[in-house]
Amino acid sequence: MRFDGREAHELRNVKIETNYLKHPEGSVLIQVGDTKVICTASIEDRVPPFMRGSGKGWISAEYSMLPRATGQRNIRESSKGKVSGRTMEIQRLIGRALRAVVDLEAIGERTVWIDCDVIQADGGTRTASITGAFVALTFALNKLFEEKEWPSFPVTDFLAATSVGVVKEHGAVLDLNYIEDSQAEVDMNVVMTGANEFVELQGTGEEATFSINDLQRLLELAQLGVTGLFAIQAAALGEIAEKIGK
Amino acid sequence: MRFDGREAHELRNVKIETNYLKHPEGSVLIQVGDTKVICTASIEDRVPPFMRGSGKGWISAEYSMLPRATGQRNIRESSKGKVSGRTMEIQRLIGRALRAVVDLEAIGERTVWIDCDVIQADGGTRTASITGAFVALTFALNKLFEEKEWPSFPVTDFLAATSVGVVKEHGAVLDLNYIEDSQAEVDMNVVMTGANEFVELQGTGEEATFSINDLQRLLELAQLGVTGLFAIQAAALGEIAEKIGK
Amino acid sequence: MRFDGREAHELRNVKIETNYLKHPEGSVLIQVGDTKVICTASIEDRVPPFMRGSGKGWISAEYSMLPRATGQRNIRESSKGKVSGRTMEIQRLIGRALRAVVDLEAIGERTVWIDCDVIQADGGTRTASITGAFVALTFALNKLFEEKEWPSFPVTDFLAATSVGVVKEHGAVLDLNYIEDSQAEVDMNVVMTGANEFVELQGTGEEATFSINDLQRLLELAQLGVTGLFAIQAAALGEIAEKIGK
Amino acid sequence: MRFDGREAHELRNVKIETNYLKHPEGSVLIQVGDTKVICTASIEDRVPPFMRGSGKGWISAEYSMLPRATGQRNIRESSKGKVSGRTMEIQRLIGRALRAVVDLEAIGERTVWIDCDVIQADGGTRTASITGAFVALTFALNKLFEEKEWPSFPVTDFLAATSVGVVKEHGAVLDLNYIEDSQAEVDMNVVMTGANEFVELQGTGEEATFSINDLQRLLELAQLGVTGLFAIQAAALGEIAEKIGK
């Protein structure tokens, strides 16, 4: 039994509140246990300089935490005048993951800006961000899809992310909370599609290493986790869920 | 009648949800019409360098907006690498206002960090921030007060802020929303205490000017507004409200 | 009697030296007691991006202090790599104030850059900057007015600024010098036009508050102060003064 | 057959020139095909603030490219005034990987600074950096080991990194050069120890996805690659190689 009473293969309680804010084209509040992230998707009618003239769209993500999302207050990155390496890694990951399930040619020269703002953190903020951002993005692209009467829906598959890890005394577990994360010997973030394919796999030994057997056990747990998340995303999307991949 | 059906002297609908986040010593979500701000108060056991050795505490405020709090997405200040003049003005104002109703000697060499993060903006974000931050601050200081068994409560009076302005076709009005604000000829932010005294008065003609008579009418409206806000703050604070000024 | 022998309603000695520098379209050295500010106005034949295509002009102000304008040497903002919140507040105030008395449509898509550089500080540098900048600006716009043979003069009214405050033992006083400013319980900057209208009113209790009666007394003093300043500005402008508002 | 005539499971030609520079405690020039990286290890007798008093050491890595290491000249990060997200990701990866095979308690409160400067780039610069840095680090720690007469050698195992990927028309391949990398659908960096354990696994679908079978094939290739690299590292280290893990 884990600190919070879950079994090794159990996700935390996940809720996705849709249309959370009035201005963005898509927005959700996702809660994964005590981790809470506001994810928004904003459409801009142009692409970054390196994409101009390509006829293709782009998805760009930004990630931030409120200063007091955590137990200790963090200094704002705007006050420091620069974005940390950790933040950059996370926002690059979110953007790359979402681009894997969007037909960028279909959306034309547009950027979808994804903003993931963590208002409360308890482990797994980057995977919660990806899982929530997928829903916000799908809402925003559905708006465009209906407005422009495109022939096919630009989201090609479901996409969700979860963490798995090896924690002292508990072994391989799914969906680590903050306490587990801080004690993990191996920490792995997995992003998968509805078709059971990997988009991203980032495993790290924290001053430790892991074997091929550890890896297999972790990937099985991750598979279980994203399957649960796809169901919750589908429920949040309602009828729009059925358009995905069509 | 105003755009949203209010009369000139009416506040928007105001709600204050307390204990909104689990980590901060004090936290609220304040809603003033469609403007929504998360206000948190965090206690740090030291003061900025210029206060060290003074025996007095300090209150420091930071303010930010989510990129898509507004109709158009704004670039994050962390991405720009610097904080805008507008943000600096607002955070200096919030800190100064709150310091006027806290006995800084009583709290000793501690800093209370106030963070106001606007998640949805529809005018009046700085005044909503002050009104909400006052409640979060009082919760946080009450925690210290009980823990340390101080002889008197360190919050000396209520404090709330509202905006008033002169809007074309509607004249002097209370609590401007975004549309009114963008059409205002005169825009004034007023911060007052429970004792009916002014803490801050910032009136600006927007490529326009105002007379002493305009000023008097605006201050009467502001007085009405803060009186309404004090009642809502008191309800949110519950029994703690009775300790203020004692 | 005040520290320097003035009565409560007396301005310090004010001098405005015109055509102080050879390059700018308008330039003055204003002295208000021991406060000395070089104010220049430079014409640029384009507007900032947000104004392009509007057919209107813009006035943008920058403010700085020499490192040793003060008793203690200050680190240059260029060395720190960023402009302080105080500087931003002041330069936004100066620009906003001047824009209230200029017909921005009449000047067409041009920017007037106002630079206020404090070479010696003894309190009231922002109000001295506004009062001096008005004269530099009027000289610069007069140059354009004569060159372009515009039908009407683009400066619509006089504009001056002064400070008033409540100082321990002296009560409400006009035009605070540095010592008074550092002891003031209430500090208010007032920008007014020749027509006795307010453009900006910024009153702050410094860990203190003020009543409506205090406010009235302070505004009466401010009125006296700007009336004196208008006369000194008119003398400095000579014949150009008569074109204002015509 | 691949562009450069290699078979799918073949590494490029790898050379490690040791004691490449005169000042650092350890330094190599590693060449992996046309990729050339100068790796240095510098000992500093203190640790970063977050490690002080822990009694443990730290390994911190920095990575950079000469502007003309690539086909197109890149602007220096020092000129841009900030380090890119890509650079941050890479230097965090290098440091984390090396820390997994060093006994940080044994080295005491010291920092080993690893600097990887790419002088010529042709794909795989981050994995070449890790493989080369391991050798430079081991030289530097051997110096300390001999000087301090420590009871055991602080490097606990070999460590090397390589890339594997899925390239259109060629399928799964080992050690991608620049052309292959730019055409890869799946790109994976693998860091392994001499004991065949994983330290880092970072797999990314580039607007594509990969299956569990793809993953298995890629990990087999990676295993082959690092085995080859360990032999080259051992040869470069000479007798010091035998101290590792003892």
Next chain:
Amino acid sequence: MRFDGREAHELRNVKIETNYLKHPEGSVLIQVGDTKVICTASIEDRVPPFMRGSGKGWISAEYSMLPRATGQRNIRESSKGKVSGRTMEIQRLIGRALRAVVDLEAIGERTVWIDCDVIQADGGTRTASITGAFVALTFALNKLFEEKEWPSFPVTDFLAATSVGVVKEHGAVLDLNYIEDSQAEVDMNVVMTGANEFVELQGTGEEATFSINDLQRLLELAQLGVTGLFAIQAAALGEIAEKIGK
């Protein structure tokens, strides 16, 4: 005859107004033709980190131009967020030059901050800065000298700077103004002591070169120039001039 009627070996009209500002320990306004620079010297009772514990003092210089010191308005370096290469070169030069004639051991662990702020520029701002700063510095050190009753005066010799150059159609000339400077093929700044020794010599061919004969002629002119400047400095210093070198 030159543009302004001077002969090749003639300095422009030079004036040094002493005690120009009330706060600094030493301050002058130096005018060299239409070039006007405010030079101040401020004493700080500590040295930069790299000098701590050395028992020696330091002289640090900063240089800046008002935005409209020149014909075209320049963007402030504080707004750009960084100091230009030109500014850095000049401030390093000023500090280095002054340190050559001060007994740094005699002044103990103190920093003299030199600030040179150009309020009007017409060529030769860096040499005017050095010449003026020498006077401000000597006033400031004299204050310390009298206060501390040091056995000997810490300024060991006079120091002045001038420019010489080769200008098309005019050949070698002394003390170039802006027009000459912008047409010069060779531009040389020379800093010399009262003993006729060089402290700095910086000669540059501007897309041109110069021979050893050119150099000799330029150095003769420079010698003439600084001799004139020493006399003007001595007059400005009054009796203090006699203490120099004693």
Next chain:
Amino acid sequence: MRFDGREAHELRNVKIETNYLKHPEGSVLIQVGDTKVICTASIEDRVPPFMRGSGKGWISAEYSMLPRATGQRNIRESSKGKVSGRTMEIQRLIGRALRAVVDLEAIGERTVWIDCDVIQADGGTRTASITGAFVALTFALNKLFEEKEWPSFPVTDFLAATSVGVVKEHGAVLDLNYIEDSQAEVDMNVVMTGANEFVELQGTGEEATFSINDLQRLLELAQLGVTGLFAIQAAALGEIAEKIGK
């Protein structure tokens, strides 16, 4: 005899390895004693904004040191977020010097980017950079010359740089290494052309001064030094050397 056994007028051992890197249009590794610098020349088909439309080309230089090029590790300028004054001075010097021997009109609106990256430092890095960069630049321009079949070769003369100085106990010496440089009373960098003309002369007394006689002796040594360097450059350039000035 000097520390390393050289006589006063002797250069260190100089080697220039050409075509050192595969991507740049020109590249060398220059070694001057233990100082080693990679110099590359990259052609870009446009000029900086201030040159556009002039029909002329430009040469822009950047200079950097690897963190461990020196005895103590230096913090990277990219990590500090800004380029030091020393770096700026050096890169401005390199660019200016090279522009003196290139026919900028002949190369048309192109920029040649010179990058000098010091991988090992032992004094004289800036002069080694200039001497090496001249060779890299000539290779790059020869490529353009052959490709475009220009009527004349755009490099108009040889260019090399060396340092001379006055060192305690050794007097005037040529080509100072690090130890000599750190003990020098006078330090002078001299850039000369094949025609024996000066391009740059930068002499500095380090808390010391120098006489006209010192200067003459130093310039004679510099003359000797560059003559030796021209021969080494010519050998490195091979047949291309004969095109220079034609």
